[in-house]
Amino acid sequence: MISLQDIGELELIKRVELLVQQAQDKKVVLPLGDDCAVIKVGNKFLLISSDMSVEDVHFLSDKFPPTAIGWKVMASAWSDIASMGGEPRWALVSMALPKRISVQKVERIYEGMMEATKFVNAVIVGGDTTTSYDDKIVIDVTVIGEAIHKKYITRSGAKPGDILAVTGTLGNSSAGLVALQKDLPETFLWRSQWYPVPRIQEGKWLCTKANVSAMIDISDGLLTDAEHIAEMSGVGINIHKQKIPISEELSIFCKEHNLSIDNFILGGGEEYQLLVTVPQEKWKKIQNKFNKKFSCGITEIGYVTKEWQGVRVDGVVPSIKGYEHFR
Template identity: 40%
Template sequence: MAHSGEFGLINKLTSSLIKSKYVIVGVGDDCAVIKSSGSRYILATVDAQVMGVHFLPGTPPERIGRKAAAVSISDIAAMGGTPKHCLVSLFLPKNISDAYVEDVYRGITRECKTYSVGIVGGNITRAPQFAIDIALLGEASPKNILLRSGAEAGDKVLVTGSLGNAAAGLRLLQAPRAAISGAIRDFLVAKQTSPTPRISESAAIACARKATSMIDISDGLAQDMLHIAEQSKVGVILHEKRFPISRELKVFCKSMRKNPSVFALAGGEDYELLFTVPPERADSLASRIKRKTGTEVTEIGEITKKEKGNWLILNNGRKMRLKPSGWDHLKI
C-alpha cells in the first residue's frame, strides 16, 4: 500500500476537520493551543514511543520511560509553554514482565518530577508490540506563545546546544562494536536515550518576546527548518560552517569517516530549540539564554523571501537546495 509520507498523510486526514472557536492553533504545530476561561492558553500534545521504532529492545527500561516523557515535554518547550499534567498509556505484549513495566514507569515519573509535571491518569491495554503514548497538557501566556508560522524575511536563524549527537548515539547502539572510546560513546548514547527538554531555554526565549517562530528539532535540522519555512511562507539559507558540532561528534565522525553535518541535518531527536529572531535582537537574545541557562546559542542562517527558495551553503562555498532529509515516521 502506497503512502504519501507522514506529513502528507496528516494533511489528508485533517483537511476536513472542523475548527472550534476555542482552538487558536490546531494540527500542524508542536502543540495545539486552546483558549481557556482564564488569562492563559492551554497547550496539548501527544507522542508515542514504539519498541523497535523509537528505541531498541536492549535499551534500559528506565531510560525508555524518561525519553518518552522528555519528548512530550519538549513539544511544550517548543511553544514557549510550561508543562503541567500528563496521561500515560501503555501497550503491553504478553511476554513483558511487571518488573520491566515498573522500571519504564519509574523513568516516566522521574522525568515528570524533574519538570513538575503531574501524572493524572492513563490506560493499559494488550498489544503485539510494547509502546508508550503520553498526552501532555501545558499552559502559556498568549503573549509568549511561539508558533512555526511567525518567521519573517531578514530574521536570523538560531539554535540551542549542538546538533547530530542523538543520531550518532543511535548509530552506536546499532553497532555496539564500533571502535569509539567509552566517554565519547557514553556522551553520544546518552543524547539518544536521555534527551533533555529545553524548558529553561524556552522560558528565556518566550519571556524576552523577541523571537518570531520556534520548533524543537525532533525530525532533523533540515526537516524542521523546512517546517518553519513552509508554515511561515518564507525561504531560508543555512550555512554548514556555522553548525554547532560537539567535540564528541567530531571524534566519532572522524573515526567512522562520516560528515558530521549529515548527522546534524538528517539525524533528528536532538530536541534542541530552533528559532528565528529579528537581526537587531539576535545577539542580545543569545546572550540572555546563555546568561540564564548556561546553554550556548549559535546563529546558523537567515530567513529570506519565499520566492528565493531554501538553500544550504556548504563548507566549500557551493550552494545546494535544502531538502527534507530528516525523520519521517512512515519512511523508516
C-alpha cells in the first residue's frame, strides 16, 4: 500500500488535479494549480481559494491567544487573494470544534477572524459548525475576491531575465514558532507567527500598477514557493542568499540562541510576504514607487534564468526544504 506519507502533498495535489481536470467549464478561467481559481461571473472575474488549518499543525492552541488563531487562519486565506492582486470580498468559515471547548474561546476565535476580515475590508457571509471527533479544532476558510478590471497575476508568467523580489522581511514567522515552542520572550517574533499581515494593498498595486510578471505569497517557505513559480513558468530561479531581507529582531534572536538563520529565511513558511518577478527594465522604477508607498518595502533577491529548471541558491541546488504536508 502506498500512503500519503510516501508520496507527500505535492504529488497528491498532482494526482488530484489529474482526476479533477477531466471536467471542463468555459466559465472557469484558471482552474487548479495557482493560489486561487478564477471564475467568470457575468462580466466579472472572481478569485476563489480555500485554506484549511488544523490545531497543533497550523497553530499551537496553548501558545496562541484565541483571537490570534482566528486572525491567522483568516489572514492566511486572504493572502491567497493578495497573491493574485485581487480585491477581498466575501468569506465562509467552517469549524470543527470539540464539545468541551469554552464558548468564550470560540467567540474570541471568531472575533480574530472578524478583525482580519475587516482589515481587508471584506465580510464573512456564511459557514458551518460541527463537532470535531477528537479534541482538535479544524478551521476551513473559503475566500472570494474580485479581479480589478479583470486583471490578476498568476505563478506562470516569469520570464528569463526578470528580477526576483520579495516584500517585507523573511523568517520572522517561523522563528516566532520556535520562540513560542521554547518559551523565549520574543514578542516581535511571536506576533509575526500570531498575526501575519496579508499584503492586500501591496498585491493590488503590484498587479494593477506595476504589471509584475508572476506573483505568489510565501506560505510554504521561500524555496518551495519560488519553486512553484519556476515550475509553473518553466524557468530557473537563482536566489542571492545575502540579499534576503532580514529583521534586526531575527538577526539578534539567531545570534543569541546560536540558531542558523538559513532554515528560517529559506525554508520557513507562513510568512505571507509576496514573491514577485519583474521585467528588469521596470524594476528600479517599481522598487522606488513601492518603497515610497508601502512601509514593508520590496527587495531584489535574485533573478529568473533559462540556464536551468527549478530553484538554486547562489547557483547551487539547496539542501533545505520548505514545508510539505504528510511528510
